[in-house]
Amino acid sequence: MSQDSAAPETARKLSGRRRREVVAVLLFSGGPIFESSIPLSVFGIDRQDAGVPRYRLLVCGGEDGPLRTTGGLELTTPYGLEAISRAGTVVVPAWRSITSPPPPEALDALRRAHEEGARIVGLCTGAFVLAAAGLLDGRPATTHWMYAPTLAKRYPSVHVDPRELFVDDGDVLTSAGTAAGIDLCLHIVRTDHGTEAAGALARRLVVPPRRSGGQERYLDRSLPEEIGSDPLAEVVSWALEHLHEQFDVETLAARAYMSRRTFDRRFRSLTGSAPLQWLITQRVLQAQRLLETSDYSVDEVAGRCGFRSPVALRGHFRRQLGSSPAAYRAAYRARRPQGEPDRSSLAEAMVAAQTGPVARRAPAGAMASAAADLGKPGPESYVPGHGRPSLPGPRSAP
Helix, strand or coil: CCCCCCCCCCCCCCCCCCEEEEEEEEECCCCCHHHHHHHHHHHHCCCHHHCCCCCEEEEEECCCCCEECHHHCEECCCECHHHHHHEEEEEECCCCCCCCCCCHHHHHHHHHHHHCCCEEEEECCHHHHHHHCCCCCCCEECCCCCCHHHHHHHCCCCEECCCCCEEECCCEEEECCCHHHHHHHHHHHHHHHCHHHHHHHHHHHCCCCCCCCCCHHHCCCCCCHHHCCCCHHHHHHHHHHCCCCCCCHHHHHHHCCCCHHHHHHHHHHHHCCCHHHHHHHHHHHHHHHHHHHCCCCHHHHHHHCCCCCHHHHHHHHHHHHCCCHHHHHHHHHHHCCCCCCCCHHHHHHHCCCCCCCCCCCCCCCHHHHHHHHHCCCCCCCCCCCCCCCCCCCCCCCC
């Protein structure tokens, strides 16, 4: 859902003992202190003098304390899990480990809160806690791009989209890492009290009231750790090393000695993405890097990334990054610090090892044009992205 659209209606009416102005923040031992402090700062400080309506903050321990956070600090919380029963909004700002299960008591408290109509929010790795509670089943969600493949693989019923800064699905909301947590908290204030209140809060925090773009610009190109030992890793590595060639998903399926249907199913279970959209995304990432590091023309970049024409490159590039290739290059170079060396001589060495978390759902229109760009059409369908900040004009490059 776009920030400019009205928030979806919550599925359940808020129970009588809960208050919409009460925000409970659920903290755990081992949680990063920066992410934990974001909802405390947004919802826990009285800024009525600046025109920001006041929330009532309840800081709750999700397990027995004291809670040890980053830097060896120890925290004690004024409330325990029982206080969540009063909150109209419950925020999980982070979880200590994406590989360990959250405490069952905390998951039960979140489920009860959701059943009683509370809005549940997961910031960054907090999405793993919401997923463990079953609150993201069948829903769109996001998290930090680095952890998106793990979230998609561990919870296949969750529609993970690592492109988004945040996803608002009405009564359940998730965000990407760190700064995106601020974006989502501002969005909540905007939803509750309007643009003026959110703008006043943003000025106090000295942050943009709305950030354009998504996580695409930050994606790492390293091979996801969890794919390394899978038999499909060899096929993925081959594809990354040959992005300059024109091939389609049928080619990848043949290299894996699988039918197209079996390959699609195995690829989705491994990465959380449809293979056709994954291939498009990798070609766009390749183009992005070449535009940053070389002086190749847009036509040359298209050829070196396996697109059949510059028109195909421009279409997919704009859909994924919100900018034309030429505008992206100009903005990138304008922001490059003075004295930074020209890396164009490295461009040829950057063809391989360029994969990262990928979108579970294709950008609007991607499937319709994929056949002309990448070979045979695939059966994948798409669901338009949720929660992408939307502003007039193209999104600016980093």
